[in-house]
Amino acid sequence: MAQAPIPGDGRRAAGLLAPAYLWLTLAVFLPLSAMLFFSFLTAAPFGTESPRATLENYRDFFETPTYALLLWKSIRLGLWVTLLCVLIGFPCALVLARQIRGRAREALFLLVILPFWSNSLVRVFSWAIVLRGNGVLDRTLDALLPFDVRLGLMFTPAAVVIGLVHSYLPYVILTSYLALQAIEDDIFDAARALGAGRITILRRLILPLSLPGLIAGAVLVFVPVVGSFMEPRILGGRFGTYFGTVIEDQFVAVFNWPLGAALSFILLAVVLAILGLSSPVLRRGLT
Amino acid sequence: MAEVSVAGVTMRFGEMTALDDVSLDFVNGGFFALLGPSGSGKTTLLRVIAGFLFPQAGRVRIAGQPVERVPVEKREIGMMFQNYALFPNLTVAENVGFGLRVRHVSRAEERRRVGEALDLVQLSGLGARRPRELSGGQRQRVALARAIVTNPKVLLLDEPLSALDKALRVDMQIELKRIQREVGITTIFVTHDQEEALTLADRIGILRDGRLVQAGPPREVYNAPIDTFTARFLGEANLLPDPLPVPLPDGARLSLTSAAAHAVRPEALTLSPGPIAAAENLLPGRLVSRVFAGSMATCIVAVLGETWKVVARDRDLPQLPENTEVWLGWARADTIPIDRA
Numbered sequence A: 001m002a003q004a005p006i007p008g009d010g011r012r013a014a015g016l017l018a019p020a021y022l023w024l025t026l027a028v029f030l031p032l033s034a035m036l037f038f039s040f041l042t043a044a045p046f047g048t049e050s051p052r053a054t055l056e057n058y059r060d061f062f063e064t065p066t067y068a069l070l071l072w073k074s075i076r077l078g079l080w081v082t083l084l085c086v087l088i089g090f091p092c093a094l095v096l097a098r099q100i101r102g103r104a105r106e107a108l109f110l111l112v113i114l115p116f117w118s119n120s121l122v123r124v125f126s127w128a129i130v131l132r133g134n135g136v137l138d139r140t141l142d143a144l145l146p147f148d149v150r151l152g153l154m155f156t157p158a159a160v161v162i163g164l165v166h167s168y169l170p171y172v173i174l175t176s177y178l179a180l181q182a183i184e185d186d187i188f189d190a191a192r193a194l195g196a197g198r199i200t201i202l203r204r205l206i207l208p209l210s211l212p213g214l215i216a217g218a219v220l221v222f223v224p225v226v227g228s229f230m231e232p233r234i235l236g237g238r239f240g241t242y243f244g245t246v247i248e249d250q251f252v253a254v255f256n257w258p259l260g261a262a263l264s265f266i267l268l269a270v271v272l273a274i275l276g277l278s279s280p281v282l283r284r285g286l287t
Numbered sequence B: 001m002a003e004v005s006v007a008g009v010t011m012r013f014g015e016m017t018a019l020d021d022v023s024l025d026f027v028n029g030g031f032f033a034l035l036g037p038s039g040s041g042k043t044t045l046l047r048v049i050a051g052f053l054f055p056q057a058g059r060v061r062i063a064g065q066p067v068e069r070v071p072v073e074k075r076e077i078g079m080m081f082q083n084y085a086l087f088p089n090l091t092v093a094e095n096v097g098f099g100l101r102v103r104h105v106s107r108a109e110e111r112r113r114v115g116e117a118l119d120l121v122q123l124s125g126l127g128a129r130r131p132r133e134l135s136g137g138q139r140q141r142v143a144l145a146r147a148i149v150t151n152p153k154v155l156l157l158d159e160p161l162s163a164l165d166k167a168l169r170v171d172m173q174i175e176l177k178r179i180q181r182e183v184g185i186t187t188i189f190v191t192h193d194q195e196e197a198l199t200l201a202d203r204i205g206i207l208r209d210g211r212l213v214q215a216g217p218p219r220e221v222y223n224a225p226i227d228t229f230t231a232r233f234l235g236e237a238n239l240l241p242d243p244l245p246v247p248l249p250d251g252a253r254l255s256l257t258s259a260a261a262h263a264v265r266p267e268a269l270t271l272s273p274g275p276i277a278a279a280e281n282l283l284p285g286r287l288v289s290r291v292f293a294g295s296m297a298t299c300i301v302a303v304l305g306e307t308w309k310v311v312a313r314d315r316d317l318p319q320l321p322e323n324t325e326v327w328l329g330w331a332r333a334d335t336i337p338i339d340r341a
Helices: A009-038 A056-063 A065-098 A103-117 A120-131 A136-144 A157-181 A185-193 A198-226 A230-239 A243-252 A257-286 B042-050 B092-102 B107-120 B136-148 B166-183 B194-200 B218-223 B228-233
Strands: B002-013 B016-027 B031-035 B057-062 B077-080 B154-158 B186-191 B203-208 B211-216 B261-264 B270-272 B281-293 B296-303 B306-313 B325-330 B335-338
Touching (some): A009 A257, A056 A257, A065 A103, A065 A157, A065 A243, A065 A257, A120 A136, A120 A157, A157 A230, A198 A257, B002 B042, B002 B186, B016 B057, B016 B203, B031 B042, B031 B194, B042 B077, B042 B154, B042 B186, B077 B136, B092 B136, B107 B136, B136 B166, B166 B194, B186 B194, B194 B218, B203 B218, B203 B228, B211 B228
Parallel strands (some): B031 B186, B031 B203, B077 B154
Antiparallel strands (some): B002 B016, B002 B057, B203 B211, B270 B325, B281 B296, B281 B325
């Protein structure tokens, strides 16, 4: 039943919400606005000469095919990492939510969340140690297998994907786990009583009912991976140039903030467009 | 012929014995209630019959076939759960048709049978709704339609009505009984509500601590309980103290059998401010309290150190102040002899 609004309720709600909005304004809206502003300038307004307004930075993107190619490369990277995270993460979450109980579940959860607790640089460099030629992985496989193993994974796109999947896998596991756990156990009993086997239960009940969590996890992975720059740079070597690393270069190496800002907003727009275009599919999954 | 038969079934969970050598036959087409307090093993027995649990010992037969190692999805049973367990992502029609889809029934056949099942539970026209758009009673009906649409050999109901409020529960009891008769399906249902068991079932089985205490038609179990637990669990029972005080208070008289214990139902007692001349059994007591509950009233009376209940129509119970002396009388035929204390 809807409650009648109490006079002054709206004002109180506004008062209670004010700190949150203030924080959002300071931490998100202002910096983003500043960046948007920079992206229309000829230079960042830090030097002696005063910058002029221009669309040059955006034109740069459309006139240089390399940018579009790199953006496509980043999107492909995002799709691959998201796909692998979903393929690995969802079964993990399924086992965690439905098969394992008690302390074992807590321990496994800790292992899932562990990547979040370590510094991302440490994480990426650890992978470098594992993947590099004659590294941990090569030596282990060499010792186990009778023939010579030279995987040569380091400085390949595969290394970038491995590093990113490891970093972002917890998002998919956690969101899927929450969705899976919310499903009542009785539903599976009911389906079994009706004669349904495991595959039917997975296809007609578990997947549709946990899809919102799975999609949330996939979005949480896809968006940052498309703009990622650290893992590509460290693990990708000469293959490691992506849209994210180009943006980073503009800010850190070339000091062309306006171009970096413009490329960032193009990335933001493209990611939003992808999410928007897929939203009919996503929304169907959510209902 | 017994459609479902359970023989010597024992079910242990670690140290705990949930079912201890339970044997019970469920007659074809019958409506059987498994009754017992929580922890008595009634739900465990239902889940053993359903096939969710495999017993450590004993046989379970459905339609003559031994099934104690057959998993639930192969047993051709229909089951209804306490919270209905409807599939929230599917429509009502899809919920009801789920078991048919699993059996690869053709779409036309599925539509026809789902329609029939929804007609039977009086939900025609609601097939396109989602479970969350239904009331509690409607969800209940969907769950029932879903359980019977596959023509199972036996229908298992786990506390089917406990989530409904009282008025709706009574409606659904009548409805459930009608549908069960119409379909003619062997039905086993678990409940802790003794009134529900007496209303619905044509046979009841009483469980306690994993053992079957007594089974039989409701009237028989009610009128001839095998022990004091059953007497008290199925309906209210006033037990005579054992041993009886010697001598009995002045004016008291009892004519008892040689049974181990004796009980009197609250509705068999007559309460009066003075001794009742015609009563074959008569005991003095002290009125503790009087509770008015609409059609009926209950008097709590302290008798021979026990607390007894007297239930009668409100106007048939004299209006007396608390703590006054009263007399309780009853006929010899109303004394229930109980073989086991």
